[in-house]
Amino acid sequence: MAAKTIISRPIYGTLSPQPGKHHLFVADAEGALAITDMAAEAPAGFFDGAEIVFIAGPDGKYGAALEALKPAQLHIAPSFASLLPRLKQTLANAHMGLRLYLAGTEGLIGQAMQVALEAGIDHTSMQTEHRGSLARRMQCVHCKGITENVTTQPATCSHCGLLLLVRDHYSRRLAAFQGVCINAEDRSEIPPMEEIFR
Amino acid sequence: MSTGTTKLDVVVSDVVPVNELVTRFHFRRRDGELLPTFSGGAHVVVEMRDGERTRLNPYSLMGSPLDTREYTISVRRDDVGRGGSLFMHNQVRPGLEMVVSYPVNLFSLDLRAKKHLMLAGGIGITPFMAQTAQLAGEGGNFELHYTCRTASLGTYADVLSERYGRRVRLYHDDREERIELDRLLSSQPLGTHLYVCGPAGMINWVRDRAAALGWPPETVHFEHFAAPQPGLPFDVTLAVSGKIIRVGEQQSLLEAIEAAGVDPPYLCRGGVCGQCETNVISCDGKFIHNDHWLSEEDHRSGRKIMPCVSRFEGKSLVLER
Numbered sequence: 234m235a236a237k238t239i240i241s242r243p244i245y246g247t248l249s250p251q252p253g254k255h256h257l258f259v260a261d262a263e264g265a266l267a268i269t270d271m272a273a274e275a276p277a278g279f280f281d282g283a284e285i286v287f288i289a290g291p292d293g294k295y296g297a298a299l300e301a302l303k304p305a306q307l308h309i310a311p312s313f314a315s316l317l318p319r320l321k322q323t324l325a326n327a328h329m330g331l332r333l334y335l336a337g338t339e340g341l342i343g344q345a346m347q348v349a350l351e352a353g354i355d356h357t358s359m360q361t362e363h364r365g366s367l368a369r370r371m372q373c374v375h376c377k378g379i380t381e382n383v384t385t386q387p388a389t390c391s392h393c394g395l396l397l398l399v400r401d402h403y404s405r406r407l408a409a410f411q412g413v414c415i416n417a418e419d420r421s422e423i424p425p426m427e428e429i430f431r
Numbered sequence: 432m433s434t435g436t437t438k439l440d441v442v443v444s445d446v447v448p449v450n451e452l453v454t455r456f457h458f459r460r461r462d463g464e465l466l467p468t469f470s471g472g473a474h475v476v477v478e479m480r481d482g483e484r485t486r487l488n489p490y491s492l493m494g495s496p497l498d499t500r501e502y503t504i505s506v507r508r509d510d511v512g513r514g515g516s517l518f519m520h521n522q523v524r525p526g527l528e529m530v531v532s533y534p535v536n537l538f539s540l541d542l543r544a545k546k547h548l549m550l551a552g553g554i555g556i557t558p559f560m561a562q563t564a565q566l567a568g569e570g571g572n573f574e575l576h577y578t579c580r581t582a583s584l585g586t587y588a589d590v591l592s593e594r595y596g597r598r599v600r601l602y603h604d605d606r607e608e609r610i611e612l613d614r615l616l617s618s619q620p621l622g623t624h625l626y627v628c629g630p631a632g633m634i635n636w637v638r639d640r641a642a643a644l645g646w647p648p649e650t651v652h653f654e655h656f657a658a659p660q661p662g663l664p665f666d667v668t669l670a671v672s673g674k675i676i677r678v679g680e681q682q683s684l685l686e687a688i689e690a691a692g693v694d695p696p697y698l699c700r701g702g703v704c705g706q707c708e709t710n711v712i713s714c715d716g717k718f719i720h721n722d723h724w725l726s727e728e729d730h731r732s733g734r735k736i737m738p739c740v741s742r743f744e745g746k747s748l749v750l751e752r
């Protein structure tokens with residue numbers, strides 16, 4: 234689990250069943266396991282009022298495990314972008330009493346949280362659990378481009394090509410970590426690139 | 432008197448009977464200056480010099496936060512209470528010089544909310560008078576549901592209906608009108624915050640239903656000032672100041688401590704803010720905890736007490752004060 238370093242660095246918890254009748258889960262890849270683990274302690278009938286939106290990822294695992302929970306609705310989507318309109322729609326029509334659970338990679342949690350914040354859910358009211366890859370969604374502070382799935386330090390901006398130090402400074406509004414040029418003084422200085430956000 | 436609250440010297444500028452139980456009081460600063468700004472939901476503690484006794488009661492500010500030339504409070508007369516409201520009704524006249532605390536807000540609006548759903552019972556309407564005025568000024572989205580015993584006891588119901596039209600819904604007990612709470616709570620858009628002020632029974636009902644229907648606790652705000660309950664007199668030793676005091680039948684433990692010249696912190700005097708929390712050094716007897724601050728575990732432990740509302744029955748009590 235990611236360590237708390239600076240204040241804007243998000244802290245994730247462990248999903249736990251909340252009181253209420255309507256539950257919306259958004260998860261990717263191993264995030265499914267956070268849901269199935271939570272299901273073990275959920276009261277009977279909990280998933281009767283649950284909707285699960287799941288991005289299976291390249292290996293396409295865990296869909297069946299989620300289906301076995303018999304949620305009221307299960308949607309499997311290829312990417313976050315493809316489920317975004319649907320998620321926005323669901324939240325726009327939702328009422329107080331809907332509980333939100335986000336599980337999986339930081340990129341998924343952050344982006345889903347951003348949509349939920351816009352819909353009016355306070356971030357302290359959301360259940361989150363980090364599972365799987367530590368890959369980061371990074372914003373280049375110079376060109377403002379977003380690079381997904383950053384696993385190295387430093388990392389190359391996929392838009393402007395600058396070599397960036399990936400900071401722990403996180404923007405909830407952008408759902409992204411900030412990347413700052415690491416060799417602004419002398420571009421020929423290339424520090425070794427290590428894979429650290431696996 | 433207390434370190435926790437700064438005082439304002441005011442003069443009563445008007446006293447207006449509102450209905451058979453409620454009277455409104457207006458205060459201005461004696462030096463003619465503007466009063467400190469406050470936000471909707473704030474209260475002040477009013478000092479009442481009643482002969483030998485000084486009573487300190489909290490009342491919600493009900494004027495618009497946009498107008499700080501005066502503070503207004505509404506006091507419901509309680510004929511069987513400890514006398515604070517009777518003092519206000521019977522003794523306070525325009526021109527009387529009084530002292531009130533700076534405003535403290537323990538019931539503020541969460542301005543990140545997309546909508547504010549307000550539930551008031553009886554005199555619990557007062558903080559909403561200020562909150563609705565504040566929100567209306569900012570173009571905020573709110574809806575107020577107000578229950579009262581009879582139309583004539585619907586304090587300010589007419590004012591509110593006139594100001595806000597369909598955003599205000601009234602329910603009269605004598606006509607058996609009741610809030611359809613579950614339906615109301617389940618139909619609110621995401622991002623709604625809930626505010627409730629009224630009798631303890633109403634607050635508990637609303638909080639329970641909201642929790643059961645999936646409202647996160649962060650979105651549910653409530654205010655209930657428990658008035659100190661009278662009870663059997665008891666003796667207390669104050670270890671730090673080395674005093675032995677007696678708490679009278681009609682006196683709260685906090686009032687007795689103050690009367691002995693000790694200056695304990697307080698903000699609400701109603702068992703909700705946590706300021707007056709005091710450690711128990713030893714005791715032989717039982718506590719009558721009336722606060723909403725300490726956890727049940729704290730109550731059982733016998734190690735802490737909120738002297739503004741809680742009492743004691745037994746042989747000996749030593750407090751760290």
Ligand code: FES
Binds near residue numbers: 698701702739
């Ligand atoms: S003064 Fe607020 S709890 Fe006692």
